[in-house]
Amino acid sequence: MWLNPRNPQLNKNGELHHLLSLEGLPVEILRQILDTANSFVGVTQRDVKKVPLLRGKAVFNIFFEASTRTRTTFEIAAKRLSADVINLAINVSSTSKGESVLDTVANLSAMQADMFIVRHAASGAPHLIAKHVGPDIHVINAGDGRHSHPTQGLLDVFAIRHYKKDFTNLRVAIVGDILHSRVARSQIHALTTLGCPEIRVIGPRTLIPAEIRGLGVHVYHDMREGLKDVDVVSMLRLQNERMKGALLASGQEFYKYYGLNDEKLALAKPDAIVLHPGPMNRGVEIDSSVADGKQSVILPQVSFGIAIRMAVMSIVAGN
Amino acid sequence: MKILIKNGRLIDPKNNIDAMRDVYIAAGKIVAIGAAPAGFTANRTIDASGKIVCPGLVDLSARLREPGFEYIATLESEMDAACAGGVTSLACPPDTDPPLDEPGLVEMLKYRARTLNKARVYPIGALTAGLKGSQLTEMAELRDAGCVAFSHADVPLTDNQVLFYAMQYAATFNIPVWLRPQDASLARNGVAHDGQVATRLGLPSIPVCAETTALATILLLARETGARVHLCRLSSAEAINMVRRARHDGATVTCDVAVHHLHLSEMDIGYFDPHCHLIPPLRSQRDRDALRRGLADHTVDAVCSDHCPVDDDAKQLPFSESEPGATGLELLLPLTLKWAEEDHVTLPTALARITRDAANILGIDAGHLSVGADADLCVFDAERYWKVEPSSLLSQGKNTPYSGLELKGRVTHTLVGGQVAYEAK
Amino acid sequence: MTKPGNPPSPLSNPLPDAEQLLARLLDQMKPVVGPDTGIIGIHTGGVWVAERLHAALGIQVPLGTLDVSFYRDDFEKIGLHRDVKTSDLPFDVDGRRLILVDDVLYTGRTIRAAMNVLFDYGRPASIQLAALVNRGGRELPVSADYLGGDISLAVSQSVELIRDASQKLSLKLHEN
Numbered sequence: 001m002w003l004n005p006r007n008p009q010l011n012k013n014g015e016l017h018h019l020l021s022l023e024g025l026p027v028e029i030l031r032q033i034l035d036t037a038n039s040f041v042g043v044t045q046r047d048v049k050k051v052p053l054l055r056g057k058a059v060f061n062i063f064f065e066a067s068t069r070t071r072t073t074f075e076i077a078a079k080r081l082s083a084d085v086i087n088l089a090i091n092v093s094s095t096s097k098g099e100s101v102l103d104t105v106a107n108l109s110a111m112q113a114d115m116f117i118v119r120h121a122a123s124g125a126p127h128l129i130a131k132h133v134g135p136d137i138h139v140i141n142a143g144d145g146r147h148s149h150p151t152q153g154l155l156d157v158f159a160i161r162h163y164k165k166d167f168t169n170l171r172v173a174i175v176g177d178i179l180h181s182r183v184a185r186s187q188i189h190a191l192t193t194l195g196c197p198e199i200r201v202i203g204p205r206t207l208i209p210a211e212i213r214g215l216g217v218h219v220y221h222d223m224r225e226g227l228k229d230v231d232v233v234s235m236l237r238l239q240n241e242r243m244k245g246a247l248l249a250s251g252q253e254f255y256k257y258y259g260l261n262d263e264k265l266a267l268a269k270p271d272a273i274v275l276h277p278g279p280m281n282r283g284v285e286i287d288s289s290v291a292d293g294k295q296s297v298i299l300p301q302v303s304f305g306i307a308i309r310m311a312v313m314s315i316v317a318g319n
Numbered sequence: 320m321k322i323l324i325k326n327g328r329l330i331d332p333k334n335n336i337d338a339m340r341d342v343y344i345a346a347g348k349i350v351a352i353g354a355a356p357a358g359f360t361a362n363r364t365i366d367a368s369g370k371i372v373c374p375g376l377v378d379l380s381a382r383l384r385e386p387g388f389e390y391i392a393t394l395e396s397e398m399d400a401a402c403a404g405g406v407t408s409l410a411c412p413p414d415t416d417p418p419l420d421e422p423g424l425v426e427m428l429k430y431r432a433r434t435l436n437k438a439r440v441y442p443i444g445a446l447t448a449g450l451k452g453s454q455l456t457e458m459a460e461l462r463d464a465g466c467v468a469f470s471h472a473d474v475p476l477t478d479n480q481v482l483f484y485a486m487q488y489a490a491t492f493n494i495p496v497w498l499r500p501q502d503a504s505l506a507r508n509g510v511a512h513d514g515q516v517a518t519r520l521g522l523p524s525i526p527v528c529a530e531t532t533a534l535a536t537i538l539l540l541a542r543e544t545g546a547r548v549h550l551c552r553l554s555s556a557e558a559i560n561m562v563r564r565a566r567h568d569g570a571t572v573t574c575d576v577a578v579h580h581l582h583l584s585e586m587d588i589g590y591f592d593p594h595c596h597l598i599p600p601l602r603s604q605r606d607r608d609a610l611r612r613g614l615a616d617h618t619v620d621a622v623c624s625d626h627c628p629v630d631d632d633a634k635q636l637p638f639s640e641s642e643p644g645a646t647g648l649e650l651l652l653p654l655t656l657k658w659a660e661e662d663h664v665t666l667p668t669a670l671a672r673i674t675r676d677a678a679n680i681l682g683i684d685a686g687h688l689s690v691g692a693d694a695d696l697c698v699f700d701a702e703r704y705w706k707v708e709p710s711s712l713l714s715q716g717k718n719t720p721y722s723g724l725e726l727k728g729r730v731t732h733t734l735v736g737g738q739v740a741y742e743a744k
Numbered sequence: 745m746t747k748p749g750n751p752p753s754p755l756s757n758p759l760p761d762a763e764q765l766l767a768r769l770l771d772q773m774k775p776v777v778g779p780d781t782g783i784i785g786i787h788t789g790g791v792w793v794a795e796r797l798h799a800a801l802g803i804q805v806p807l808g809t810l811d812v813s814f815y816r817d818d819f820e821k822i823g824l825h826r827d828v829k830t831s832d833l834p835f836d837v838d839g840r841r842l843i844l845v846d847d848v849l850y851t852g853r854t855i856r857a858a859m860n861v862l863f864d865y866g867r868p869a870s871i872q873l874a875a876l877v878n879r880g881g882r883e884l885p886v887s888a889d890y891l892g893g894d895i896s897l898a899v900s901q902s903v904e905l906i907r908d909a910s911q912k913l914s915l916k917l918h919e920n
Contacts (some may be wrong), residue, residue, distance in 0.1 A: 008590055017822075023519065032826065039811060039828045048864035051814035053824075102635055122637035124591030125522040127564030132635075136425040145639070181523060314814070318823025 015319040018130045018139040019312050021148040022189040030193055034158050037311035043279060043306055051316050054083035057114040060065040061087045064120040072143050074117045077309035105129050113137060123147035136176055138316040146180050152277050153186025155308040159301050163273050167194040173226050175202040176285055178234035179209050183277045184236055188215050203225035223258055227267040234275040236261055238285050251284045261287040273297045320362050321345045327367025333687035342372060343695040347737035348554055366696050373670050376406025377677035377686045379575050379623035381648055388591035389417025392628035392715035396740055398437035401713035404649040405697035405730040407438050407684045410421035413445035414472035420445035420456045429465045431525050437740050441467045441681055446485050450474040455485055456596050464593035467681055468495040473598050475503030501550040505529035511600040512640040516585040525600050527555045534558050538565050549579035549680055550574035554599035555556035556609030565619045573680050576610045577625035578654045583720060593634045594720040615664050621677040624651040627714020646716035653726035694737035694738035703729040762913040765876050765892030770800050772890045777801050782842045784808035784857050787829040789847030789905035793876050808833040838866040847905040849875035850909035852886030
């Protein structure tokens, strides 16, 4: 086994071989990714937005769960690194299970893949794939179940560092459906590792797992109280199906108590920034005047996302 | 065939024996303990020097995957595994395909098992037809065909009225009902304990209250109906407390735990190890410690292997999509010994939980070495270390969370009905 | 001169003084640079040299810096550089006369990568190369237009430019 059994995303030299989760990543690796991404931001602002780093490499976007946005940003990032990108949307509806994840991966490995970008509805699927691919293949998690969405978490902390410079004096609030959110988990791990002293999660009890305190966060059920004096407000997307089930009464009531509008944002610090992973439900978790307001960094997040993905791909491909 | 097992340390919890005694076997029965009966000449002598001789183990739950799932495991492979693990009597849950809900199926299973001449199989009948949760089975008929108890295995029985009637009906014939307490709606889609690990890994969870609310319902219905209830595979500290309180209040329920739950906790899931995807879920370390204490103080009556062979294809999937269960027949003894050693439980007490006490729950005459009893026994080397390697397990189920672990205690001989059913090479 | 395969001892053949090399470089460049010349240092040592040249030559155009990590041809072998710096070209390269500045000129591969970077920014009128020191061992057809001096090193040795707290530059020898 060439991977480190205690942290299967690192190789024996402690370098990043796969990116599966932000949990347990050494702070030096997080900083290396953020610093490298910073250099790529410069590249993405040039006329020629391409560098030759991954020339001749085959990057497979394997999406077992549909997501046009994330797939597209990975595709752009890979192409800007001069890699060949192959997109595969694999239909795994509950009725037609088809071939197993590992069969799919074995087939693609035989096509001389160098990197798999994996999205899957089940937590842990990228770990499973990483465990079974050959030593020359790198796996990047593009979102698995409720577990992790590491590149999203990285671009969020990249945005926070860009606007706030330092993590060690920040108060960050993450608002909404924590229970089902891989983005929230990734943000919490990244912020904790980077030294953020106070992370708050805000939401109704049905959407906050009881054990979340074990990740070192403070739980608030009253949004006004939770937003007080924070430097960063990270809004989560509320999936449409959650509004119909037993976890919530209605989108309207959710918006009233946990949606971000100007009046609630005013409770945060005056220079607080607002993040959202997109796509937004305007009028459900966020008001348009906030989403489009001057404290919103939602669009910069998207362009940072490409630089982050370029950084992650070029770092793992080189290890 | 006359067999002499000599020079061994005989431990028979039921008869309260722990001493160096020889065992004399003739015509499938134990004919003497200690001194040879007059005129006894052994055809075969087994030297048990340095080893322990105990009643054959009684396992309250072993899935043999027959009928219906022969691609996963067969009666032959699993009976070999049982004997290699020292298990001479085992109860098999009704969740076969088709489920054990007709006397013909039960008779067939009993017949198939008998012809193999290995461990004794005690089928547990389905409580409802097809385990569909609506129509009661012909429990009296099934009992006459060989079922020792009735259960719903791990299939949810969501209709409490059906459960109530089933318990009343079983009580009519004084037939035991075995139930694993889990509220299906609270456990819906869950695959792991609602704790630290599931929160971190983002795994859909099964809260403790799924077990305790169902347990409360079962305890109340048992009192109401007078049914003889055995609770299967308890997993939480709170459930153990509830059983303790119910007993204190006069309830006569019995309960068991799976041996895996004595050693593993949610932490062992690590990075989504599907071998730690079990039913019920592995819970917190506090829960695990409560199960261990409960087994020691006899709040928990017995420990079973909860043997579930699963093929590789069904395990090598993302955690929540993988099939739950672990192989167990060959690990029941060493894992029970490990618990005993770690918690300073005496060897006779530990062995009682997998012989005498399990036999009492099953209501069978087994799990002891009385003169005149069937010669079902197990000889093992309690000090012998061995490494769990899936490929060397006899069970067709290679799915084990203990792969690579060094365990102490290895069976050298297993006798069923006075015949050597297993002998270590 | 030392014969090949017979490495010179650093004691018997001390490295030249970096500040003197810089002065020589400056002398060569002074007569030829104009106010619009773009000076571009290659990270990290080349930037230090370029900063000094830029200040001493009194050039109006702000200093450019380049990190060539994304263009290196040894990525396959050694992966991405641990400490990637940001490239910053605060002027339009199109039609401009550019001078690339590096500290140690060796195989020429860094210069090849740097030129590739520049062409992804635009089409310069010309590119020249200034190096503080040339240690030989070229693997590509690259030579310096302005050069502080030459040294001769064995393959097993390398030389590193150091900048101390008072901004003074010096060369340090490494035995690998």
